[in-house]
Amino acid sequence: MLYFAYGSDMDWNLMRKKCPSTRFFSRALLDQFKLVVARESSQWKCGIFGIIPEDKSQLWGVIYEISLFDLGKLDVSEGYNPLKKDCGCLRKECIVYKEGDNNFPLTVFSYFPEIMPNPPPLSLEYLNKVIGGAHYWHLPKGYIANLNRLLPKS
Structure with missing residues (x-):
């Protein structure tokens, strides 16, 4: 299975x-989505981070190939339970573009945590x-610069 990771x-x-079966597949772009602070993580x-649709936004991440066995482990880690409607997270299919190229769309799955009001801030860790x-995955420099802007000012 192909998993799009963004956090x-x-x-x-x-x-x-x-997920020990994890294999890197590609960098990818999820068009018209943006990062938001979604909820508190017990881990x-x-x-x-979670993601929400937003016109003219671009979200970069990586695609991993994982086994069905490890999918269950990842579901638990992400707080997704397919047997519960209100688990606080959904696993959904989405279309991403391999290496940001619109000529190479791929159907992958990703996690969409429920967006909570007033979540706590992100930690430095x-x-x-x-x-x-x-x-590590050499995402575009401009995207990394935007992530760096989220770091606390010292």
Whole structure:
């Protein structure tokens, strides 16, 4: 299965720990979506990213290939339960563009956490995982610069 990761799952070591079958497939662009602080994570003890539709926005991430066995592990990690309607997160198919090229659309799945009112802020540790993953996979420099703007000013 092809999974589009846009948050802390872009961190290669974290993703392989969660899902040992993980194989990198490609960088990708999810057009007309943007990152938002969605909800609190019990794992991270801070706010985490979710995504929402927004015209003229572009969201970069990576596509991993994972096994069906590891899909269950990833569902648990992301807070998705297919047997519960109100689990706080959905796993949905979406169309992304391999390497940002509109000539190469791919159907993948990703997670869409419920957007909560007034979520807590992102932690430095969480942001560093996201930004580190973006650097590791060589996402576009402008996109990484936008992520860096979210870091606290020292």
